[in-house]
Amino acid sequence: MNKRLDTRYPVLPAILERWSPRSFADRAPEAHKLRSMFEAARLAPSAHNTQPTRFLLGRKDGGGAYRRLFDCLDPHNREWAHCVPVLVLASVMRRRFSQVKADFVPYPHCMHDLGLAVMSLILQGQHLGLHCHPMAAFDPEKAQRDFAIPTLFAPGIMIAVGYLGDPGALPPDLRDKETGPRTRQPLEEIVFEEAWGQSSPLFAGEG
Numbered sequence: 001m002n003k004r005l006d007t008r009y010p011v012l013p014a015i016l017e018r019w020s021p022r023s024f025a026d027r028a029p030e031a032h033k034l035r036s037m038f039e040a041a042r043l044a045p046s047a048h049n050t051q052p053t054r055f056l057l058g059r060k061d062g063g064g065a066y067r068r069l070f071d072c073l074d075p076h077n078r079e080w081a082h083c084v085p086v087l088v089l090a091s092v093m094r095r096r097f098s099q100v101k102a103d104f105v106p107y108p109h110c111m112h113d114l115g116l117a118v119m120s121l122i123l124q125g126q127h128l129g130l131h132c133h134p135m136a137a138f139d140p141e142k143a144q145r146d147f148a149i150p151t152l153f154a155p156g157i158m159i160a161v162g163y164l165g166d167p168g169a170l171p172p173d174l175r176d177k178e179t180g181p182r183t184r185q186p187l188e189e190i191v192f193e194e195a196w197g198q199s200s201p202l203f204a205g206e207g
């Protein structure tokens with residue numbers, strides 16, 4: 001199954017190979033690979049170096065956290081996520097501590113910074129042969145309650161982690177999505193130069 005998007009310009013292998021599967025193999029990711037993924041996330045940039053992201057790990061072959069994370073997922077994610085060996089809940093600090101003000105202040109870029117950390121985690125995993133599937137469709141209030149997450153933090157995204165599985169094991173509608181093509185907007189429509197809406201000549205006339 002080839003899920004690669006067409007590219008006109010070279011990108012890092014992990015970026016090219018990454019996609020969000022729904023079929024996962026019944027094989028636990030090695031601990032050393034998970035360690036490297038969290039290490040990569042730790043190195044991500046953040047506003048004021050706040051480092052606002054916290055991860056809560058649930059391993060199917062571990063304690064009860066996996067089941068409790070799974071129970072927070074929306075039904076349409078549960079439909080396929082039951083075969084995922086590892087679930088990670090990424091939460092983010094809603095406000096940051098300002099030394100200048102000696103108090104917590106608004107942190108409008110917190111979700112941006114969570115996204116940077118999560119993408120680092122995903123790409124490191126991909127580099128090591130693991131696929132990730134981020135999911136926003138879960139109940140954040142339930143996660144906050146069930147894991148006693150302090151109110152300073154907001155549950156942001158759940159991430160499925162594992163090795164690619166057999167799409168044939170999915171229900172038919174999901175199997176079609178799994179094997180179908182992926183799409184992206186063309187560069188001309190997303191990169192402007194000099195003026196908003198004006199395609200950059202960087203990409204003009206390129207085949």
Ligand SMILES: Cc1cc2nc3c(=O)[nH]c(=O)nc-3n(C[C@H](O)[C@H](O)[C@H](O)COP(=O)(O)O)c2cc1C
Pocket residue numbers: 018019020021077133134135136137138157182
């Ligand atoms: C913030 C965010 C939330 C998402 N939530 C879900 C989700 O709840 N369920 C799901 O199946 N996919 C979810 N996805 C996956 C996207 O649908 C997927 O990344 C997108 O279709 C592009 O496909 P690709 O990741 O294979 O390139 C989410 C992705 C992101 C970044």
